[in-house]
Amino acid sequence: MWATAGDATSAAGGLGGLVGAAAQAIENLGEWGVGAFTLAETVVPPIPSEVILPLAGYLAKQGSLNLGLIFVTSTLGAYLGALFLYWLGARLGLERSIRGLSKLPLVDREDFEHAAGWFRRHGRSSIFFGRLLPGVRSLISLPAGASSMPLGTFTIFTLAGSALWNGALIGLGYLLGTQYHLIEGYSKYLNYAVYAAIAIAVVLLVVRRVRRAKVSR
Incomplete structure (x- = not known):
């Protein structure tokens, strides 16, 4: 049976500050909340997956979340966020998309241009490997959509790259979860x-x- 946030004593209680607040939010929202975080991070990075996913893995080790489900929801969330940017690039074109999104807080035009340059140099393989690179991972979908990359190809490479990245971060947090008292300290x-x-x-x-x-x- 899948664990939920209410099935165990809070594992986030020993973590303070912003990390503790993030862990508590993840625990309260549950596995689908992790998916929502990764979706939002893919579109507009508020809290990076490098923080969210290890914490989710840590909470899974403590019994607050289900390990398999957070892997599924985080990968699904990353794909849906990437699909939105793919659609935006296909609908508006690369320049109009960049001009609009670069007005958002904590987002800079240079980041989009870097992702577009990565896509031009590496083609469809950039969709897979770009998922493993901070700064490129969230934005590589825009040039893919603008260049009319086949949706099937985009989906396969996005899911594969997102699954590898998410699995690594979740697994890291899960392994660290065996050292609860060390993390608390x-x-x-x-x-x-x-x-x-x-x-x-x-x-x-x-x-x-x-x-x-x-x-x-």
């Missing part, structure tokens, strides 16, 4: 790492936009 350092990553991402985004504004003057 070092949770504050995990929070420092997450805060630092967020701060660096924001600073880099601001710097790139300021540079672009100076060049366009």
Whole structure:
């Protein structure tokens, strides 16, 4: 029987700060909530899968979530998010899609251009390998749709790459779940790492936009 968040004492209680809040949210939302997180992260990266999926695997080890189901829902969520961007690229074209999406918070035009360049250089294999690369993973679907890549090919490569990436991160969290007390003791350092990553991402985004504004003057 699949476990649910209510079947066991909260495994997120020993984790504090942003990491603890994320773990608690995942535990409360359950396996389908993990899928919703990966869908949202694929379209507009609010919290990266590098944080969400290891925590989900960790909670699965503690008995709060079902390991197989979080793998299925996270891969399905990643595919649906990628499919939305594929459709957007096919519908609006690459330039119009980039122009619209680059206005979103924490998203920069340069990221889309990097993903488009990766697709031009590597073709359909970029759909598979791009799923393993932060910064490319979420955006590679746009040029695929804009170039009219066959949907069947896109689906196969997307599911394969997403399954490999998600399985690796979930498995890592599951293995770390055997070291519960170690994780509890070092949770504050995990929070420092997450805060630092967020701060660096924001600073880099601001710097790139300021540079672009100076060049366009």
